[in-house]
Amino acid sequence: MSSTNSFERQPPLPRDAIISFPGHHVMMVTFNRPKALNAMTSAAQYDLEALFSWYDNEPSLRCAIVTGAGRAFCAGMDLKEWNQTNARRANGEHASQPPMPRSGFGALSRRHGKKPVIAAVNGLAFGGGMEMVANVDLVFAANSAHFALPEAKRGVVALAGSLPRLARTIGRPRAMEMALTGKSITAAEAKDWGLVNAVVEDGTSDCEVLDRPVVKAALCCAAEIVDNSPDSVIISRAGIVAGWEDGSAENASRLLSENWEFALNEGENLHEGVKAFAEKRAPQWVDSKL
Structure with missing residues (x-):
């Protein structure tokens, strides 16, 4: 985070994510657990809820972008943590708080919010990652990105808000196909279905996040937004x-x-x-x- 930014109140620093300000009035959040395909813990999601609340209330910011470090946007919930939670429940322990905040998975899948959020999907958007995509305001995808709701393959359900939202966005038959089969769809299919705004070329494997074509496309869109009232x-x-x-x-x-x-x-x-x-x-x- 640059120290040159002047905010009414400094942003809360989330675990497992990097905050940057790559454009005038623009905040970028990079999910940063690349070895875990950016799967999220419960604590990290509550951190993100605090961050996006701060973003909505910081007058100098007008648009936000979310993307992922490494080869995934977000592979969903951290299943190892989930398994440990299930084990504690089996032993009679009770969780001190729900596994995700009121604003949903990653603080985005049920977020109402005030200001726009753009997703720059650089790779896998599975499970909770797909649920976030279903509720952000604009979506740009790298050509190699894939989208899926594989919950049924693990005996769970996508309960973070995406199912009714996808029914509205891509239609009942396609939403049923994703949720009931757990199949993944390509970026090209996602655009054809109306899930993403544009598909752009892939960056090189050693490309810095800001140099990725999908992030550049999101930044160009953000610049157009912040030029307006x-x-x-x-x-x-x-x-x-x-x-x-x-x-x-x-x-x-x-x-x-x-x-x-x-x-x-x-x-x-x-x-x-x-x-x-x-x-x-x-x-x-x-x-x-x-």
Whole structure:
């Protein structure tokens, strides 16, 4: 993490992840257990929940990217830890907290949040990794990336939020195929199914994370997002999420207007955007106060 960043409050440092700030107003989180294919422990997920809460409340940040170190994005839950937890339960011990936070696997699979998160999927996105992908806002995938919900092969179920979300995103038949067979799909299939925005070429095996084509694509998208009014981005995202979660376009439109229209109209950025257009200049956005 660069010491040159000036934040209202310094970010919490998560276990098993690296935080960086590779672009103006952009945070990147790199899952960092490459030898374990970035499988996540429960403690690491609670750390990520604290981090993404901080991100949503840090005015200077407007977009986040998540990716994985090594050859995987995330292979899901740490099954060794899960096995140990099962053994403790069999001995009558009780867990002090649920295995994952309220925001779901990796703090993303059920996250509502305020600001956008982009996934740069560099390799395997299995189990919990797939569940995170199902709920982030945009997805870029390397050509060699694969996506799967193999839970049924291990006697468990993808309970972190992806099943109903995938039914909406890729349709019931394809969601059933993934969940009931446990088969993996390629990046090209994922794009064809509407799960990812774009597929890009693979990086070399010794490529630094920031030099990977998939991360560069995510950074280019993030740069386009942060060039826009941060107020407009937050409210536009809220409208899409509301329609996706609720299923009623009219109800989502009503809630969007009731919850956000006054704040948008009273905000500095709306007035700046209109004024900049009239004066034929680039707008100078301020950090969102929403």
